[in-house]
Amino acid sequence: MKKLYMCTAMLLVILAGCQESEMPEDKEVNSAVPESMDASIVIKGKLEPGKEVILETTVKQGSQLVNEADEVLFEVRKSGQDKREMLEAKNTGSGMYQVMHTFEEQGKYIVVSHVTAKGLHVMPEKEVVVPEHESEGASVHPSTDVSIEFQSNPVKAGNSSNFEATVELNGKPLTNADVNFEVWKEGSEESHFTKAEEDGNGTYLNKVSFEESGTYKVQVHVEKDEVHEHQLQTIQVN
Incomplete structure (x- = not known):
């Protein structure tokens, strides 16, 4: 009987030792820290009361662009007010997420991008000033020299619409682009x-054909060499 007790005790000691030896390995596996995620906000278009602009955020993890975020929302509220809008953004490629928005009144606004991806959450914030009147300084995307002018004719469900995009780079027509x-x-x-x-x-x-009536979003994609630009607009199909 004593031998049985001694064997049992030795077995327990051996098992405990195995568990302790495995713990450092588990800790080493769980100690890996994911790279931080960054997001930046850009407002594309002229800021004028009642005019649509594009809210855009670009998401990166380290040097990698993130195109499969779990959720990207834009929070918009006027400075000094509690009322806010939450707008869901759509991925447009190259780590960019966009949504159309109209600032109805002049004044100062706070725009926050809520990005959830790969188990991380970031909330970049940008202050936006909508002037009372149009001015030269109202355009807030000076980093791009590409302009896109989109036109379409009125369309009814079951018919097609003629889409036309005129693209310029540095004030000159951009030819041989992938649009x-x-x-x-x-x-x-x-x-x-x-x-x-x-x-x-x-x-x-x-x-472009439309089978159903309703509100549609049209994203114009322009690519050529280093140029990769988008423009988002809304059309109505009756």
């Missing part, structure tokens, strides 16, 4: 791409 129209119905997760055909002088065209 695509991305279209999705408001509230839908599914989007469709239509490649635009160049018509000369920086103009790109194609027809």
Whole structure:
């Protein structure tokens, strides 16, 4: 009987020793810290009361662009007020997430981007001033020299619309670019791409069909060499 007790005690000591020897390895595995995530906010378009602009955030983890964030929301509130809007942004590629927004009144606003991705959450904040009248300083995306002018004719459900994008770089027509129209119905997760055909002088065209009436978002994608630009707008299909 004593031998049985001694064997049992020795077995328990051996098991305890094995568990202790494994603990440092577990701690080493769990000690890995993910790279920090960064996000920056840009407002594209002229800030004027009642005019749509693009709220954009670019998300990076280390040197890698993040295109599969779990959620990206823009919080918009007027300075000094508690009322706020929460707007869901859509990924447009190259780590960028965008949503259209209209600042209805002049004044100072606080824009916060809530980014959740890869188990991390960041909240960059930007102060935006909407002037009472249009001015030269109202445009807040001076870092890009690309301009995109989009046009479409009125369309009814079951028909197609002529899409046209005129693209300039440094004030001159941008030719031989890769231009695509991305279209999705408001509230839908599914989007469709239509490649635009160049018509000369920086103009790109194609027809896009709409099966249902409703509000649609159109994202114009422009790529050429180092140029990678987007423009988002809203159209109504009757």
